[in-house]
Amino acid sequence: MMYSDIGRLNCNVSYTTFAAPVRGQGSDHKEFSSMLHKALEGVIILETFPKTTVDVFALVLESGGSDLPVVVSCASLALADAGIMMYDLVASVSVSCLGKNLLIDPVLEEESYQDGSLMIACMPSRYEVTQLTVTGEWSTSKFNEAMQLCLDASAKLGEIMRSCLKEAASATQE
Amino acid sequence: MRNWTELLLIYRYIYIYRMVGLSEGEKEFIKGGIAQDLRSDGRKRHTYRPIYVETGVIPQANGSARVRLGATDVIASVKAELGKPSSLQPDKGKVAIFVDCSPTAAPMFEGRGGEDLSAELSGALQRCLLGSKSGAGAGIDLSSLVVVEGKVCWDLYIDGLVVSADGNILDALGAAIKAALSNTGIPRVNVAAGAANDDQPEVDISDEEFLQFDTSGVPVIVTLTKVGKHYIVDATSEEESQMSSAVSISINRQGHICGMTKRGGLGLDPSVILDMVSVANFVSRQLFDKLDSEISAAEADEDES
Numbered sequence: 001m002m003y004s005d006i007g008r009l010n011c012n013v014s015y016t017t018f019a020a021p022v023r024g025q026g027s028d029h030k031e032f033s034s035m036l037h038k039a040l041e042g043v044i045i046l047e048t049f050p051k052t053t054v055d056v057f058a059l060v061l062e063s064g065g066s067d068l069p070v071v072v073s074c075a076s077l078a079l080a081d082a083g084i085m086m087y088d089l090v091a092s093v094s095v096s097c098l099g100k101n102l103l104i105d106p107v108l109e110e111e112s113y114q115d116g117s118l119m120i121a122c123m124p125s126r127y128e129v130t131q132l133t134v135t136g137e138w139s140t141s142k143f144n145e146a147m148q149l150c151l152d153a154s155a156k157l158g159e160i161m162r163s164c165l166k167e168a169a170s171a172t173q174e
Numbered sequence: 175m176r177n178w179t180e181l182l183l184i185y186r187y188i189y190i191y192r193m194v195g196l197s198e199g200e201k202e203f204i205k206g207g208i209a210q211d212l213r214s215d216g217r218k219r220h221t222y223r224p225i226y227v228e229t230g231v232i233p234q235a236n237g238s239a240r241v242r243l244g245a246t247d248v249i250a251s252v253k254a255e256l257g258k259p260s261s262l263q264p265d266k267g268k269v270a271i272f273v274d275c276s277p278t279a280a281p282m283f284e285g286r287g288g289e290d291l292s293a294e295l296s297g298a299l300q301r302c303l304l305g306s307k308s309g310a311g312a313g314i315d316l317s318s319l320v321v322v323e324g325k326v327c328w329d330l331y332i333d334g335l336v337v338s339a340d341g342n343i344l345d346a347l348g349a350a351i352k353a354a355l356s357n358t359g360i361p362r363v364n365v366a367a368g369a370a371n372d373d374q375p376e377v378d379i380s381d382e383e384f385l386q387f388d389t390s391g392v393p394v395i396v397t398l399t400k401v402g403k404h405y406i407v408d409a410t411s412e413e414e415s416q417m418s419s420a421v422s423i424s425i426n427r428q429g430h431i432c433g434m435t436k437r438g439g440l441g442l443d444p445s446v447i448l449d450m451v452s453v454a455n456f457v458s459r460q461l462f463d464k465l466d467s468e469i470s471a472a473e474a475d476e477d478e479s
Contacts, residue, residue, distance in 0.1 A: 031297040034290065042419070042440040097306075116306045128441025132421070134434035136306035140451060143431055151444055 007049040011037040011056045013071055019063040021108070032068055039072045039092065039121040039131035045085040054084060065107040069094045072121045072131070073157065080165055088123035089161050090130060091154035095146050097136060102146055104153055118143070120150040124158030127151075196415060204416050208401045215244075215410070220457055222408045225349065227468040229357040230476045237358025237387070239472070241350040244410065245340035250332065250350035252358045256377065257329035259320065267319020267327040271299045273334040273347060280339040280411070288336075291343075294437075298344055299334070302395050302424035302433035303351065313392040313424075313432060314355070321363050322375050328360060341410040344422050348395035349461075353469045355392055357476075359384030393426040393433070394461050396454040400442070405450060407457050421450050425458040 013032035017024050036058065044054065056079065058071045069092035076090035096106035096114035103110055111117070116136020122129045138146070196204075207213050217223070223244040232238035235251035259266060273295040275288030283291070305312030319328040332354070334347045362383035366376040399409040399420040406413065414420075419439030424432045431451065436442070 031293060034294055034297075038436065038438050041438065112307055114306050122444075123441055126441065127443065129436070129444055129447060130441045132434060132436040132442075132447065133301060134431060135301050136432070137426070138431040140429070140431070140455070143451065144448060147444060147447070 003051065005050045007044070007046040007051075008053040009037060009041050009044060009046065009056070010053055011040065011058075011075070013058045013060070013068075015060045015063065019060050029067070032071065035068060035131060035133070036072055036075060039090055040075060040079070042128075042130045043076065043086050043088060043090050043123060044079065045087060048085045054079075063108065065109075065111045066094050066105050068092070069105075069119055069121070073161065077161055077165065081168065088125045088128075089158055089165075090121050091124050091157040091161060092119065092121035092131070093150045093153040093157060094119040095149055097138070097142070097146065102142075102149060104149060118146045118150060120147065120154060122151060122154050124155045196412065200412075201416055204413055205402050208404055208406055208413070211404075213406065213413070217408075219404055219406045220453065222457075222461060222464070225464060225468055227349070227353050227465070227472045228475075229353055229469065229472040235354075236360065237354045237356075239350050239353030239357055239469075241346050241353060243340075243342060243346045243349075243408065245338055246342060246346050247336075247338040248343065248346045248350045249335045249337060250347065250354040251335075252351075252354045253331045253333070254328045254358070254360050255331065256321070256326055256363075256379070259324060259327040263316075264324035265320055266316040267329065269304060269314055269316065269319075269330045269332065271303065271332045271334070271351075272296055273299065273336070275336045275339070278338075279336045283336075283339070295334070295336075295344060295347060298422055298433075298435045298437075299347060299351070299395075301435055302348065302393065302422070305432065313426065315388060315391060318388065319360075321377065322365055325375055326363075326365075326377060339411065341412075341414045342397055342408045345395050345397050345408065348393075348424065349465055352389060352392045352394065352465065353472065355387050356389040356469055357473065358387045360387060361385075391426060393424040394458050394465060395422055395424045396458050396461065397422040397437070398450045398454060400439075400446075405453070421447065423451060423454040423458075425455055427462060429455050429458075 011033050013036055056075050058075055060067055072090055072092035079086060095118050096103045096110055097116035098114055116138055119133045120129055121131035204214060211219050226242040228240040231240045232251045236254045238251040240249045273292050275283045275292050277283050303313045321327055332351055336343055362380040362385055364378040396407060397420055398405040398407060399417045401416050417439060419442055420437040422435045422437060426432050
């Protein structure tokens, strides 16, 4: 592999064969790996480990909707647990649009009937968005509303993730 | 004296190979130009390169188009085949989008280098053009592809080929697909009457009568690339190498967002994203007019020849 003066990030998301209601359906999530990579690459301070690769493997045991946001949040917790230098945690949340209603953290059934979806990965303390995908038709006002909803939710999720890490750290010290 | 095209080719060749590493001076030049709203090719931040559209380039396909944006050159083809609708959505046809990056398009595509980009582009185009799972917000009207509900429908295969890459491939592919779809004629199908209800009905595909595809709902894709504090549209690959992040937004005629993908790089402030959406909205209107006139000119050209 070529020499690199900054670290490399390598992400892989896979599904177990029994993750989806229909066996082996998880294989149509090929782009999740690159989406996870995008969500994380802006957060990790790659300059701090030259000539090194960080591998992030995510395995979805059971798919119950909002898979990618969970994978992203989980991966950032794992990176923090591994002691990889990061600017901030990444908290990720998705909303589905059904008719006029916005549903946060949709389950699989809701996702299969959604008219649109919006997924955000953000750094709660820095208030920056690292990954954003939108499908379906959105008016600008609806988009604003959904994005604000996601950002507020990820701020709350960030708090929980932080306290979770603190608990784990104090537990190992004792 | 050598002729101009030859010289330009050599210059281009040197440029591509230098692209791998720009010098500090060149980087500063690109960034400084963008900050002063005068880019290295003389454009402003929100101006596209001239777009050239050619339709009907592949006779074997039901519709095809070639779009050139500066040195970026892409071809899109649409093939229609009769298939069976899925049991979950019996009243809808199917559309699949695939993108292939030619290994000769850019040095980084050699070997397997183009595969990741191909997958990323296919995913982004599917998000931007096919709408959500329920089919709402789709640029392509899937219910118009049904021949007999639950039995026969058209499967559209949209293939994109990147022939030459000089930045902003996604916007060019979006434009090429829009042009190819408006060039697409779907044969009229006559269903034989009197078939039993549970049988697969017999169909007769007409060679002469073609139905035009309605492309008024197909959105355009505008990619905003952030370099320094500002964002630009239609970045060349030199400019893309200096980006901190990029957001691709697909917008339809009504000014509604039909899909969005953030493409790598650093984090963005939410207010910047909202601002990008309004800029993209403004730029998309000009792009729509430009593209529509180019497509109709290309169609007229094709009819003459």
